[in-house]
Amino acid sequence: MENVAITEDLSPLVQQINPAGKGWLSVNLGVFVNETNAPCDLFRRVKSHIGGRPKETHVLFAQQGYPFGHEIRTRLADFGIKELYVHDHDAVLYFNYVKEMTDNILRDEKSTSAQKATAVYTCCQEIMKKVYYEPRSTSLEMAKGLIEPTVETIIADPFTSHALIRMASFDSDTYTHCTNVGIFGIALAKAYFGLRSEKEIRRLGPGFFLHDIGKCQVPVEILNKPGPLSPRERKIVERHPVDGIRMLKQMGVNDEETLLIAAQHHERDDGKGYVSGLNRSEIHPYARICRLADIFEALTSNRPYHRRRSSFDALKFMQSELTTDIDAELFKTFVEIFAPNPRR
Numbered sequence: 001m002e003n004v005a006i007t008e009d010l011s012p013l014v015q016q017i018n019p020a021g022k023g024w025l026s027v028n029l030g031v032f033v034n035e036t037n038a039p040c041d042l043f044r045r046v047k048s049h050i051g052g053r054p055k056e057t058h059v060l061f062a063q064q065g066y067p068f069g070h071e072i073r074t075r076l077a078d079f080g081i082k083e084l085y086v087h088d089h090d091a092v093l094y095f096n097y098v099k100e101m102t103d104n105i106l107r108d109e110k111s112t113s114a115q116k117a118t119a120v121y122t123c124c125q126e127i128m129k130k131v132y133y134e135p136r137s138t139s140l141e142m143a144k145g146l147i148e149p150t151v152e153t154i155i156a157d158p159f160t161s162h163a164l165i166r167m168a169s170f171d172s173d174t175y176t177h178c179t180n181v182g183i184f185g186i187a188l189a190k191a192y193f194g195l196r197s198e199k200e201i202r203r204l205g206p207g208f209f210l211h212d213i214g215k216c217q218v219p220v221e222i223l224n225k226p227g228p229l230s231p232r233e234r235k236i237v238e239r240h241p242v243d244g245i246r247m248l249k250q251m252g253v254n255d256e257e258t259l260l261i262a263a264q265h266h267e268r269d270d271g272k273g274y275v276s277g278l279n280r281s282e283i284h285p286y287a288r289i290c291r292l293a294d295i296f297e298a299l300t301s302n303r304p305y306h307r308r309r310s311s312f313d314a315l316k317f318m319q320s321e322l323t324t325d326i327d328a329e330l331f332k333t334f335v336e337i338f339a340p341n342p343r344r
């Protein structure tokens with residue numbers, strides 16, 4: 001860790017604003033399957049005009065235990081409602097439910113690979129929202145439990161793993177970036193290092209999902225700026241690996257190698273990366289994997305400054321344009337994880 005230069009403080013920096021509202025968590029209706037009951041109180045967000053001023057409030061939609069089956073979810077979808085809200089004090093109840101649902105789908109022999117991949121992917125997206133909008137040790141504890149089924153699925157189930165990789169290549173919602181990099185990173189680590197790495201991947205896997213946690217400290221207007229960044233703005237963005245280490249430590253992450261993924265994921269093999277301009281031999285192999293996954297994810301997502309490329313175009317671009325900063329062998333393995341898989 002001595003390689004990581006700690007730059008001067010650029011405060012005041014702001015945390016990303018939780019679009020669900022302070023103290024609230026948005027809940028993807030895709031989490032609920034079959035006939036189920038509300039795991040905790042579920043709320044709708046409504047706009048009201050109090051004293052002529054527009055105001056958003058949360059109103060109770062379904063009390064804990066209330067039947068929340070297919071019919072009621074379909075009705076919500078018909079009204080264009082894709083999300084409900086959970087109060088932060090019910091987050092543990094909600095995430096326990098998400099984990100239980102995911103585990104049930106993974107264990108059910110009748111589940112298809114597509115159903116398993118959807119469950120695991122949605123599970124990761126939900127917890128990533130929580131961790132990135134509220135980077136605290138309690139969020140991290142919950143995240144570990146929910147990331148686990150994804151890591152295990154990628155290691156042990158090639159069919160679902162392949163469906164998951166395909167899914168991550170197409171979904172480009174704003175806070176799915178880290179979910180996608182997590183999936184690509186674990187899949188690439190497994191493919192590149194093989195069976196001997198499985199124990200290590202279980203230990204380091206969450207590091208791929210949390211690599212960009214330091215971006216919580218970058219003002220949203222800089223992250224979403226459609227044009228080129230000023231030198232000062234670039235400096236703020238480029239300190240997110242350093243902020244990431246500090247935040248992960250505050251959240252209770254002590255594993256040196258997990259911290260290195262966050263610290264070094266923007267270092268380049270040719271030494272032109274940041275934070276420290278390390279060369280290839282100085283960069284942790286998992287940080288190099290994370291960087292490759294990060295580049296691919298950025299190219300295949302819509303960003304304020306570019307439209308997404310197809311997976312094929314992104315891989316072609318990386319092959320022809322990024323010749324000095326990514327490793328050819330690693331890239332070759334990355335391409336292979338997209339190859340058609342035997343179908344079930």
Ligand SMILES: [Fe+2]
Binds near residue numbers: 211212240265266294
């Ligand atoms: Fe990053």
